[in-house]
Amino acid sequence: MPPTGLLIPADAPFSAGQESWLAGFIAGVAAAGRRASATADAPTATVDVLFGTQTGNAEFLAGEVVAGARAHGLGGTATALDAVTPERLAAMSHVLVLASTYGEGEMPDNAGLFWESLQADTAPRLDGLRYAVLGLGDRGYDDFCQAAKLIDTRLEQLGATRLHDRVDCDVDFEEPAAAWTTAVLDRLAAETGTTTATATTASAASAPAARTRSSWNKRTPYPSRLLVNRLLSSPDSAKEIRHYEFDLGDSGITYQAGDALAVVPLNDDALVGALLDHLGAGGDEETARLLRAEREIRTPSKEMIADLVERAPSSELAAVVAHGDRSDLESWLWGRDVLDLLRDAGPAAPGPAELLPLLRPLQARQYSISSSPLAHPDRIHLTVASVRYDTGGRTYAGVTSSYLADRVGEEAPVGVYLQPNASFGVPADDDTPMIMIGPGTGVAPFRGFLHERAARGAEGRNWLFFGDRHRATDFVYEDELAELRDSGVLTRLDLAFSRDQTEKVYVQTRMREQARELYAWLEDGAHVYVCGDASRMAKDVEAALLGVIAGQRGRGNADAAEYLADLRRAKRYVRDVY
Numbered sequence: 001m002p003p004t005g006l007l008i009p010a011d012a013p014f015s016a017g018q019e020s021w022l023a024g025f026i027a028g029v030a031a032a033g034r035r036a037s038a039t040a041d042a043p044t045a046t047v048d049v050l051f052g053t054q055t056g057n058a059e060f061l062a063g064e065v066v067a068g069a070r071a072h073g074l075g076g077t078a079t080a081l082d083a084v085t086p087e088r089l090a091a092m093s094h095v096l097v098l099a100s101t102y103g104e105g106e107m108p109d110n111a112g113l114f115w116e117s118l119q120a121d122t123a124p125r126l127d128g129l130r131y132a133v134l135g136l137g138d139r140g141y142d143d144f145c146q147a148a149k150l151i152d153t154r155l156e157q158l159g160a161t162r163l164h165d166r167v168d169c170d171v172d173f174e175e176p177a178a179a180w181t182t183a184v185l186d187r188l189a190a191e192t193g194t195t196t197a198t199a200t201t202a203s204a205a206s207a208p209a210a211r212t213r214s215s216w217n218k219r220t221p222y223p224s225r226l227l228v229n230r231l232l233s234s235p236d237s238a239k240e241i242r243h244y245e246f247d248l249g250d251s252g253i254t255y256q257a258g259d260a261l262a263v264v265p266l267n268d269d270a271l272v273g274a275l276l277d278h279l280g281a282g283g284d285e286e287t288a289r290l291l292r293a294e295r296e297i298r299t300p301s302k303e304m305i306a307d308l309v310e311r312a313p314s315s316e317l318a319a320v321v322a323h324g325d326r327s328d329l330e331s332w333l334w335g336r337d338v339l340d341l342l343r344d345a346g347p348a349a350p351g352p353a354e355l356l357p358l359l360r361p362l363q364a365r366q367y368s369i370s371s372s373p374l375a376h377p378d379r380i381h382l383t384v385a386s387v388r389y390d391t392g393g394r395t396y397a398g399v400t401s402s403y404l405a406d407r408v409g410e411e412a413p414v415g416v417y418l419q420p421n422a423s424f425g426v427p428a429d430d431d432t433p434m435i436m437i438g439p440g441t442g443v444a445p446f447r448g449f450l451h452e453r454a455a456r457g458a459e460g461r462n463w464l465f466f467g468d469r470h471r472a473t474d475f476v477y478e479d480e481l482a483e484l485r486d487s488g489v490l491t492r493l494d495l496a497f498s499r500d501q502t503e504k505v506y507v508q509t510r511m512r513e514q515a516r517e518l519y520a521w522l523e524d525g526a527h528v529y530v531c532g533d534a535s536r537m538a539k540d541v542e543a544a545l546l547g548v549i550a551g552q553r554g555r556g557n558a559d560a561a562e563y564l565a566d567l568r569r570a571k572r573y574v575r576d577v578y
Helices: 016-035 057-071 086-090 109-119 146-157 174-192 201-205 269-279 285-293 302-311 316-323 326-333 338-348 352-358 399-406 440-456 478-486 507-513 515-523 537-553 557-569
Strands: 046-052 075-080 094-100 130-136 167-169 222-231 241-247 260-264 365-368 379-385 388-391 394-397 413-419 434-437 462-468 492-497 527-532 573-577
Touching: 046 057, 046 109, 057 075, 057 094, 057 174, 086 109, 094 146, 094 174, 109 146, 109 557, 109 573, 130 146, 130 174, 167 174, 222 399, 241 399, 260 379, 260 399, 269 285, 269 338, 285 352, 302 316, 302 338, 302 352, 316 326, 316 338, 365 379, 365 399, 365 440, 379 399, 379 440, 394 399, 434 440, 434 515, 440 462, 440 478, 440 527, 462 507, 492 507, 507 515, 507 537, 515 537, 527 537, 537 557, 537 573, 557 573
Parallel strands: 046 075, 046 094, 094 130, 130 167, 434 462, 434 527, 462 492, 527 573
Antiparallel strands: 222 241, 222 413, 241 379, 260 365, 260 413, 388 394
């Protein structure tokens, strides 16, 4: 299906319920610390909490689980999955895995290497390991929590013993995640004979520092004002890319370059009205409110599809589902929304009371922040492509992108909350070179990165690969990037406008053309960042990067793959893809 705004990453942001749970969790840790004696014995058992995350939430949760383990008298550390080799895993005794899934059943970026080594024929036996797995996902995808399922099964195949059944959490994962954590830690403490009284000040002090989470979240978003809504692309462009600026006011929200901002949308009143008319519920204010503010009406849920197939076995949808071909179903669903499917079902379609439980909760959409707090401490900037298209005689629009572009006035509050991204940010060392690859709206975080480096007076070199369809209509932030280049902040700017010549040119084309220089930057310690479309661009860019490395090193594809793997392990190759 075409995008209707950025998809929610599988490890979705914390809600009010989870914030409450975390507050209680932290209070429990503090209480355990107060009960502990300064001369108490060190923990006699250690739990390794391993996390696989795309945007940072699983990492944050892993840190809290470690704090909980220490409150139970257990030693504990939190480690990214890719930092754990099979041999190191085999030496562990108790392991808790928190794994998100993004896209269509894919491992998060910092778990791919771990999974490759774990499923290899050479993976060691894990007969002495006891483990439990928590999955973070979105039931709206066919491969719900697939990463966690794969890891759980493979650990069992290698002889490890399950401490607790895997729990697969949907978008609203607060309660099951809390219950899993409590059950697992209680069992571990009982098995190892530890108590909260053995937690030491030293072990608590060794906990990794974590960013403070804002009190604003998806259930209590901050009511920001949209101060700027400016068209970036040309009116003659086939795309509509806009620049937005949100007022942080008295929110207390502090962000970092590389973070994301979640925007809580309202559905289009025109689509809501059409649905109400079709359902014969035009005067039902409560149904109207739910359809406008609380239910996903742009993308049909799997539950709704299954229900309609059962109700209307002669419908076009039922015929497609009967074929059993997933790609055929995805193709048929392309461009269709809830109203389309209700019309297809005809008189067998459900009424309002039966339909509403089949609709997914309306979710916030996350966008990469395109500003730096050093340059804009009181505002957050976003760079968003408005999704609009016509098909089947109807006009469709992205839920949040059209909400921001068309339906938010200067005084109307917009619900927002921060989504920190611990793994995607400017290097701490200001002398470190950066290579940034972000075509289209993928340039967003790199605009923030460049503003950050300018404000810090960083001396490290900065190289941006940017592109789109046409230079004349799609070169967003052209003047700004020129100023950054002229001032010396942007060392190199390589452009790729694919439709400006007969042969299409993409950012990966420019990468191959500059292979020698690109590899020299890597050898000089450069960090590589990629932002944008995960399904095609990011894969093509990675293939180009592997080709550059293989060509310059002259040692074959396996050597290039290991070189890139080393960059991943060192967090020198990171992606913000969707």
